[in-house]
Amino acid sequence: MYGQIVEQVTAKILAGDWLPGQAIPSIRQLAAGSKVSVITVKRAYLELERAGIIVTRPGKGSIVAESSDLPRQLALKDFHAGLSAMLEAADRLQMDPASVFQEVEKELLSHRGAGLAAEERGKTA
Amino acid sequence: MTFAGHDLQMIRLLVVKDWQVYQKQLAGYLAGLLLALSLIGTGRTWSFNAGGLLLLVLLVSTGFFAIGHIVVNERKESTLPFVMSLPVTALDVFIAKLIAGLLIYLVPFLVVLSTTILLVLATSLPDGLLVYAMLVYFFMFLSYCVALCVAIAVESEGWNIFIQMALMTMLSPFMIWAGSLQSIATNVRTNHIVWSPEVLSVFGGEVLVTALALAVTCWFHTRKASVLQSS
Amino acid sequence: MTTAITLAGVRKEYGGFALQDIDLELPAGQVMGLVGVNGAGKSTIFRILMGLIKPDGGQVEVCGYRMPQGQVAAKREIGYASDDMRLYKGKSLRWHMDLVRSVYLDWNEPYAAQLLKRFDLRADQAMGGLSHGQRVKALLLLSLARHPKLLLLDEPTTGLDPVARGEVLEAIAEVLGDENRSVLFSSHNTRDVEQISDYIAFLHRGRLVAVKDKESFLESWRRILCQGEWRDEIAAVPEMVSVRRNGSVIELKVRSFHPGLTARLQQLGLAISAVDRMDLEDIFVTSIAAGERQ
Numbered sequence: 202m203y204g205q206i207v208e209q210v211t212a213k214i215l216a217g218d219w220l221p222g223q224a225i226p227s228i229r230q231l232a233a234g235s236k237v238s239v240i241t242v243k244r245a246y247l248e249l250e251r252a253g254i255i256v257t258r259p260g261k262g263s264i265v266a267e268s269s270d271l272p273r274q275l276a277l278k279d280f281h282a283g284l285s286a287m288l289e290a291a292d293r294l295q296m297d298p299a300s301v302f303q304e305v306e307k308e309l310l311s312h313r314g315a316g317l318a319a320e321e322r323g324k325t326a
Numbered sequence: 327m328t329f330a331g332h333d334l335q336m337i338r339l340l341v342v343k344d345w346q347v348y349q350k351q352l353a354g355y356l357a358g359l360l361l362a363l364s365l366i367g368t369g370r371t372w373s374f375n376a377g378g379l380l381l382l383v384l385l386v387s388t389g390f391f392a393i394g395h396i397v398v399n400e401r402k403e404s405t406l407p408f409v410m411s412l413p414v415t416a417l418d419v420f421i422a423k424l425i426a427g428l429l430i431y432l433v434p435f436l437v438v439l440s441t442t443i444l445l446v447l448a449t450s451l452p453d454g455l456l457v458y459a460m461l462v463y464f465f466m467f468l469s470y471c472v473a474l475c476v477a478i479a480v481e482s483e484g485w486n487i488f489i490q491m492a493l494m495t496m497l498s499p500f501m502i503w504a505g506s507l508q509s510i511a512t513n514v515r516t517n518h519i520v521w522s523p524e525v526l527s528v529f530g531g532e533v534l535v536t537a538l539a540l541a542v543t544c545w546f547h548t549r550k551a552s553v554l555q556s557s
Numbered sequence: 558m559t560t561a562i563t564l565a566g567v568r569k570e571y572g573g574f575a576l577q578d579i580d581l582e583l584p585a586g587q588v589m590g591l592v593g594v595n596g597a598g599k600s601t602i603f604r605i606l607m608g609l610i611k612p613d614g615g616q617v618e619v620c621g622y623r624m625p626q627g628q629v630a631a632k633r634e635i636g637y638a639s640d641d642m643r644l645y646k647g648k649s650l651r652w653h654m655d656l657v658r659s660v661y662l663d664w665n666e667p668y669a670a671q672l673l674k675r676f677d678l679r680a681d682q683a684m685g686g687l688s689h690g691q692r693v694k695a696l697l698l699l700s701l702a703r704h705p706k707l708l709l710l711d712e713p714t715t716g717l718d719p720v721a722r723g724e725v726l727e728a729i730a731e732v733l734g735d736e737n738r739s740v741l742f743s744s745h746n747t748r749d750v751e752q753i754s755d756y757i758a759f760l761h762r763g764r765l766v767a768v769k770d771k772e773s774f775l776e777s778w779r780r781i782l783c784q785g786e787w788r789d790e791i792a793a794v795p796e797m798v799s800v801r802r803n804g805s806v807i808e809l810k811v812r813s814f815h816p817g818l819t820a821r822l823q824q825l826g827l828a829i830s831a832v833d834r835m836d837l838e839d840i841f842v843t844s845i846a847a848g849e850r851q
């Protein structure tokens with residue numbers, strides 16, 4: 202459930218509703234407003250802080266991080282989330298690091314290849 | 327304001343609440359009772375008998391109504407949890423019930439009583455009737471008090487109906503017995519109002535039984551409440 | 558930190574039912590969801606908290622008052638609504654509002670008017686003609702409009718249609734905005750509990766099976782899907798609560814989950830294909846089923 206709050210806040214920031222440096226609702230305000238428990242919002246804010254999206258100053262509430270490149274940071278966060286999901290799956294499959302690298306390389310090449318092919322098609326059209 | 331640990335303001339509020347909830351129906355009963363009295367007051371034999379019967383039936387029904395609604399229905403209709411959610415103790419709720427129960431019956435009862443006195447003294451009805459009427463009225467008040475106390479103390483609906491029926495069936499034997507008392511029998515058709523020792527001792531008995539019923543119920547509830555309160 | 562509710566070693570026995578050794582603490586400003594099947598003892602806990610019944614043993618403190626002795630003072634701070642509570646049929650909601658208003662000094666008329674509008678209720682309508690949902694909302698209005706410090710709500714969303722349920726949850730959630738106000742509510746709808754509570758208390762057959770903050774409670778359970786040969790050692794893993802086998806596919810449900818557990822299962826020869834979080838409903842049903850088997 203806290204994932205929904207994380208998404209909700211990042212969406213607001215990406216859309217420019219909440220600007221860097223601007224104060225965002227307090228945990229209790231957001232909880233009351235979105236009918237979600239305080240503890241859930243607290244956890245979402247912690248997650249957002251860890252990702253560098255918001256900054257919480259004790260006793261003063263939270264603001265949107267004054268980052269020059271927020272969209273990039275958000276994308277980076279997505280990337281890291283995907284990466285750890287991949288590693289967890291690899292763990293379940295009991296893959297050794299070498300075969301993980303191999304798979305990543307293979308995927309990277311075919312992804313690049315597809316990208317290059319698309320570029321080619323773009324040029325000829 | 328509190329008195330001996332009781333919140334008088336809350337008790338008053340609960341009594342007023344019961345009064346407001348049932349005032350409309352009560353007004354209906356009162357209108358019926360006044361009609362019966364006016365029938366008695368015409369002085370003709372047939373209307374005196376019809377009015378007398380109507381009066382007795384309506385007084386008994388008023389009692390049934392008051393007990394059924396303010397005591398039994400509060401439990402049956404689950405409004406008691408609402409009352410208990412207010413800042414009150416169980417004992418204060420009990421006191422309020424007792425006062426409301428007496429008040430709601432006493433209002434029509436006292437109207438009937440005073441109208442009867444006026445009627446007997448002001449019309450051609452024999453004044454000796456007054457003593458007999460008072461004995462019967464107080465017997466009805468006694469029956470009501472006993473039934474009210476039982477209803478407050480006992481939750482079983484079956485027992486409550488049984489007690490009310492039993493008290494009601496005792497009314498007509500009492501009327502016959504009271505009518506056969508010597509000072510009543512000799513004076514009821516005359517204009518002499520005679521409070522003989524015989525009549526006064528019956529009155530005394532009635533008052534005693536009423537007081538006893540109220541005292542036993544109060545004692546019972548104080549004990550029940552102290553069990554809840556003590557730690 | 559002050560506590561809104563403290564129950565210590567509370568016992569109550571009557572007619573074949575027994576509430577046993579209830580230890581429960583609700584810090585001020587928190588929302589606690591009391592979960593349990595019908596007859597688990599949820600309503601008994603509420604009645605004890607209101608001072609309506611006296612426990613056979615143990616100590617009860619509500620809003621700083623010992624119960625049941627301090628019930629009058631405590632009830633001034635509590636807003637209580639239960640499933641078995643009714644209002645006077647022949648009287649209007651307005652009459653009830655005036656009654657409550659005359660008892661509590663902190664009645665807030667503008668907020669009451671706002672709640673009336675939001676709940677789509679008419680103040681002049683007699684209570685007898687109301688639907689179940691309207692009745693629940695009317696009771697809630699009478700409690701909420703005086704801003705009680707503690708809300709005790711016994712099954713507030715039971716039997717409500719989705720729209721009314723949403724309205725009720727929204728009104729309860731408003732209380733979350735104030736850090737001095739606390740809520741204890743029971744429900745057998747685990748979704749409501751999952752949504753708005755900070756703490757979860759799990760009651761089964763008169764006993765508290767678990768009391769925990771919601772996030773770590775949900776976090777501690779996992780559903781693990783794996784494949785491999787069955788061995789009895791798998792069921793003997795202490796965290797194991799439920800095991801279901803379907804051919805070579807094995808579905809495990811565990812509590813007190815930790816990353817070391819997957820390694821342990823792999824050691825037992827299982828290939829793990831998925832590790833998922835569980836929702837409260839799933840946890841609830843799983844633990845009750847496991848409890849029944851024991």
